[in-house]
Amino acid sequence: MPRIKFPAKSMSFWVAVILSLAAGLSVLFALRQLYMPVKVPAPREDIKAGSIITQNDIGYITVSRRDRHAMAVTDPQLIIGKYAREKLYALEPILAQKITSDQKEIMGISGTLAPDETYISFKPNEAKWPSGLRPGDFVSVVGVIDGGNPQVIGEKIKVLNVSGSKPAAGQIDQLKNVVTGSENSITLALKWSQLGPLFYGRALSKEIWILPEHPAKEAGGKIYEQADLERIRKEAFNQTGAGKIDPKSQRPVPGAR
16 A cells, blocks of 8 residues: 655744644643632631631632632631631631731720729820820829819729820920820729729819829828828918818718728
8 A cells, every 4th residue: 555645844834833732731721720629718607706716617618719819718727726807607718807816806905804804094184194104004093082182093003005195205204294185095904893983083083193103012002181281281371270171072082092
């Protein structure tokens, strides 16, 4: 049988064939990368906001690589043991911004409180404090009661937050410069047992001052007794009379020392 001879092809023809095959393979590879199914972690059931995520909460769903969210977490070990910032829905990829390892982000400022503590905030029109106070400092709260008698109405109270104030250059400046402005506030953490005396003293006081304490200060800070104030008034104004204050204006504050 005679051989069938194919017409000779030039080198350029074979180069074109090879390039066409390479282009086709690259298109197939790109399509595979784009549409290839991948597994991503997802909740088996809805997870409530604030819940800690456990191994049993996590399963997998299959999506195409094209449809996988750019922020979807692909490693379950980066999810387990974290807290859900918001509700996580079943069979939906878990996005990185929806989980956190910091419980305080979930609980807000309450997450910084001890079990027997609460907190209260003051604006500059409600109290005065030096500009150097920072979170973690301890303070005493002093009220100027009717009749001009200052009383300690709270001690060993922790500063949780101070907003809107700027630090002064030194300690003396901090004590002389008092925070003012409606945008400023101070938040204090205190035990529930301290709340009654603070509220009662606040209701009786014409002014409230929040004063820094030394870390080693012992409880029981003493403000002048009424007799001491009378002596100071007499010495300051050269008053020789009895200088008695109407006893009706002297109202004791629970917990005052």
